[in-house]
Amino acid sequence: MSLYDIPIKRPVATSMLFCAILLLGIIGWKKIPVELTPDLEGDKLYVNFSRPNSDPEVVEREILIPLESKVSELPGMKESWGEISGSSGSFNVSFEPGTDIKVRQLELQRLAIELRKNQPTGTAIRVDAQDLSLISRFVMIIQVLGGEDNNALRNFVDDKIQSRIAAVTGVGTVWVSGAPEEITVEVNSNKSAALGISTGKVTETLSRSVRRINFLGGLENNTQRIPVMLDGRPKGSHELKELRLSPDSPVLIRHLADVSRGAGRTDMLFRINSKPSVGIIVLKEEGANLVELGQELRSRVNVLKREFNPYGIDFIIGFDGAETVDRQHCRGLQPDPRREPPGIRGRTSSRRPGCVRTGFAAEPREPMTGSSRLAPGRSPRSSRARAAACCGSRWA
Numbered sequence: 247m248s249l250y251d252i253p254i255k256r257p258v259a260t261s262m263l264f265c266a267i268l269l270l271g272i273i274g275w276k277k278i279p280v281e282l283t284p285d286l287e288g289d290k291l292y293v294n295f296s297r298p299n300s301d302p303e304v305v306e307r308e309i310l311i312p313l314e315s316k317v318s319e320l321p322g323m324k325e326s327w328g329e330i331s332g333s334s335g336s337f338n339v340s341f342e343p344g345t346d347i348k349v350r351q352l353e354l355q356r357l358a359i360e361l362r363k364n365q366p367t368g369t370a371i372r373v374d375a376q377d378l379s380l381i382s383r384f385v386m387i388i389q390v391l392g393g394e395d396n397n398a399l400r401n402f403v404d405d406k407i408q409s410r411i412a413a414v415t416g417v418g419t420v421w422v423s424g425a426p427e428e429i430t431v432e433v434n435s436n437k438s439a440a441l442g443i444s445t446g447k448v449t450e451t452l453s454r455s456v457r458r459i460n461f462l463g464g465l466e467n468n469t470q471r472i473p474v475m476l477d478g479r480p481k482g483s484h485e486l487k488e489l490r491l492s493p494d495s496p497v498l499i500r501h502l503a504d505v506s507r508g509a510g511r512t513d514m515l516f517r518i519n520s521k522p523s524v525g526i527i528v529l530k531e532e533g534a535n536l537v538e539l540g541q542e543l544r545s546r547v548n549v550l551k552r553e554f555n556p557y558g559i560d561f562i563i564g565f566d567g568a569e570t571v572d573r574q575h576c577r578g579l580q581p582d583p584r585r586e587p588p589g590i591r592g593r594t595s596s597r598r599p600g601c602v603r604t605g606f607a608a609e610p611r612e613p614m615t616g617s618s619r620l621a622p623g624r625s626p627r628s629s630r631a632r633a634a635a636c637c638g639s640r641w642a
Contacts, residue, residue: 289324289341291354295371296334305330308365313337316357320350351375383418385536385567386543388526389518392559396515396522402559403524407550411526414542416534423516423525429483429507437502443491448503451491456480483507518562525564540568 253260293313297305310328314337317326322345328337341350351373358371365371390407393399403422412420431452433445457478465472480486487500499505516523530539547561554561 289343289345289347290375291339291341291347291351292374293337293339293354293358293371294334294374295337295358296369297365298333298368300333302330302332302335305333305335309361309369309371310335310337312361313357316361317354320353321345322350347375383529383532384527385417385530385539386528387564388528388543388547389516389523389562389564390526390559391518391521391523391562392554392557394522396524399522400524403526406554407526410550411528411543411546414539414546416531416539416542417528418531418534419529421527421529423527427507429486429505431486431499431503431505433503441497441502443497443502447491448499451489451499452486455489456486521560523562536571537568540566540572543568 295305295309295313297309300308310330314326314328317323317337317339320339320341322342324340324342326337326339329335339350339354341347355373358373362369362371388411390399390403392402400422408420408422411417431448433448435445438445438448455478457476459479460476462474462476464474483505487498487505489499491497491499516525528543530536544563544566547563551561
């Protein structure tokens with residue numbers, strides 16, 4: 247039995263095979279993520295470095311030239327370009343297309359850490375890459391309006407709104423614009439003068455005590471490597487108040503300064519419809535469907551409107567990536583007058599529920615129910631016209 251005889255002699259098995267392929271195609275089509283922009287990775291790495299109080303020749307000899315020699319050994323390296331300005335500089339590396347840029351970034355970060363170990367204190371070497379994933383995950387901007395106090399409005403959004411937006415399935419990150427909370431240390435000049443302590447001493451004590459998480463290295467054994475981290479962050483404002491200005495002095499920060507927590511300073515303020523507003527930026531999870539997530543977010547915003555409108559709080563969607571994709575989808579169904587048959591050129595039709603093609607623009611509409619009717623005074627002139635009328639098309 248030849249290969250060509252199998253479909254004829256096994257019709258049931260052949261039908262089941264094609265049904266299985268069709269089912270897999272439908273499942274794959276449902277799982278394809280819809281995004282406003284694709285998640286792209288660049289082919290370049292950027293290294294920024296600084297060596298305080300060093301001449302450009304020293305920075306070149308101690309940092310740039312060692313970086314060039316080590317980077318030239320990385321697989322796929324295409325070209326490099328370096329620049330030094332004073333005690334700082336930059337170093338850009340391009341790789342061949344198809345190179346795994348994330349692996350090269352990890353290798354370059356390891357080289358930067360090894361090089362920094364031999365440099366004086368204060369030397370910084372930072373490795374960055376072209377990261378366009380944030381743009382591809384962008385979904386929506388929601389403006390919250392209400393009241394006259396922008397700080398109070400932001401606190402309201404933090405407490406009541408942000409968590410409910412983040413709870414929508416598919417939402418990855420929710421950012422709130424406006425002035426964030428910060429801790430302010432206000433030094434009393436009279437108290438500091440009476441205690442004989444300068445403002446510079448207070449600044450030095452705070453700078454020495456308030457640190458970030460630093461990676462110090464790792465402890466290795468036969469099976470694993472354990473990273474060692476130094477966490478110099480204070481637990482709260484109460485710890486700042488109890489900082490001692492010097493080991494041989496009993497004076498604390500709270501003896502000459504007021505430590506308070508409140509709204510921080512901001513350089514940007516927004517007003518919409520003559521009211522202060524706070525923006526909510528929504529990013530989606532990796533692989534989430536943009537159109538479906540946009541529908542869920544619009545439903546959640548409508549719920550919030552009905553709940554908080556009686557209290558003077560309103561919600562406006564400033565940008566909707568899902569609506570943009572849907573509008574582009576409708577626009578792709580518009581007719582090309584150069585390819586329309588002469589008998590139906592200029593008429594409108596619809597091939598997708600929710601979109602009506604009118605000339606060169608696509609506009610959303612409610613799906614039609616029942617059969618369409620021809621315009622008054624016009625009768626079907628052909629079987630093609632009657633078929634178009636029965637299939638939901640409209641005549642201009």
